Amino acid sequence: MLSFFKRKKTNDEDIKSTGSENAVSAKDLLNLEGVESEGDPEEEVYTELSIHPDWNIPQEQEYVFRFLNNELSPLKADEISLSGIEIVKNERQVVCSAFVRSSINQTIEIGTTTLLLIGENEVYGRKEFDLTKVGHIPPRSSRPFQFVFEQKDLYKPISAIETEIWGLAFQLQSENQDHTLDLAESWEKTLADEDKEKLRNMLGSITPPKPGEIQLVGIQSKFMDNGKLQVSILIQNGSQQNIKLQQLPLVVEDASGEVVAQGGFVLEDLEIKANTSKPWNFVFPTSLLTKDPSEIDLSQWRAYPPQE
Template sequence: MLSFFKRKKNEDEKIKRTGSDHAVSAKDLLHIDGATTEGNPDEEVYPELSLHPDWNIPIEQEYVFRFLNNELPPLKPNEVSLNGIEIEKKEKAIVCTAFVRSSIDQTIEIGTTPLLLIGENEIYGRKEFDLTQVGHLPPRSSRPFQFVFEEKDLYKPISAIQTENWGLVFELQRENRNHTLDLAESWEKTLAEEDKEKLRKMVESMTPPKPGEVQFVGIQAKFTNEGKLLVSLLIQNGTQQNIKLQQLPLVVEDASGDIVAQGGFILDDFEIKANTSKPWNFVFPASLLTKDVNEIDLSSWRVYPPQE
């Protein structure tokens, strides 16, 4: 399961985790307050290792899990956490190994839950996992488990995902999700108040993305005097985390369904706040057009990343 043994060249090489730690309250995740309401809320709980009863692993690997679990920070009472162990890149998937830990004084079972795969200040992907496969988690225990994100679950190419400073996060469902407009500073300064209000009303009138989804909505497409194709896009962040896009490949189709433009854009410190929509302009020079300008019909059109 783990690749530690493949990497370890000598006994002095230290075994260490590459993932981060993320804890949530049992009330928010499981809608329970825990088995007891008494006790010290500031108590430090160190969950003990619990291997899945169906697992049959070598004693050496059990030792590694036990060692890593003993190195984990304590939890507060009535918490559930995901503590990243390692991330491994496959040809068409990312495999994350992590501890699922509980500081609750009762056996729990986690159902289907959306998880975010995050990096440093960005979201790599999202997937709903059936965590009943983790099994019944004994009181105050810690169980290793593997989470597989396929290409369709990722927001960026596998090659761009870092194997250090990553983490898994429970995406908690929030009530009263008010999706709002997020304007870049440059747009705030240059856009007329009337246009800002139009964008706000547009965002308010639209069905927001599903929890955890990032979607792209075309606002306007037109040709400039220089023959370039200017596409205004609304990038909608339906997650509860701020996300950063470093590069964005886009494809534009016209009314006939033909691809009329295709190219990649490098974005400089481009962040979309949690649960907001941010507009941005993308300019396709003539060299990126795949159809003669005079034959492009923009009476209806759509734009999307080619991974979709």
């Protein structure tokens, strides 16, 4: 239930959507090949409220949805849009209420697709949703729905998600776009050409991350002369959006399967571009080693974020 209804008194002035609106071309999102557009590209389309036929909501709640819908800006012809209504957080979930809007002159049904939860110039997370649950959306209409993101769907803690600047957006996959290597300037300058080629060959030999997924792949691990453990990791971004990592907790296991190092790293907005992989070094001081270095077997190893 929207928090508007938790207030003792509600005036129209108090009712307003907090999320942004993000529209895409219907042809980019839906399989509409062979269907001619009936819309005038210059026309402004105002969408009518459509409540899911299985919903049985109080009259007051329908009034609020109708009021908010009437406040929305018009769409262009043949667009599908997500217009954020409200975002509510608890310890386990982020619940986003939004209008799914269509300016198409025909009834549509959206299938399984990936949605991004976005803030100001950053992606908070992503999740694949079965949007057939939204139902058949009538022509030129707007249907409210709720989208739930859990911590595993997010790139940062729930507590860090802003509720004042947010939105939902469709993630459109570009066809035939290869996953590429993205080297930081310091790596570009210091890494030998043969080592760059080895990284590219490695990238071509491993399974790329799923759409929207962040994946860590170990490159190399070694002890430095000062006894510190250095692990080199390929950070893979399967999203179509650039992401910035502010911090990354890591656990390292050796060939025995035992945890040999654990710690958190401040990355100061390390950016991994859309659909790329970036190598990065993480150095564990001896104080973060959980096993005597002489007993650590690095013939096989893996690094991963600790499970919550």
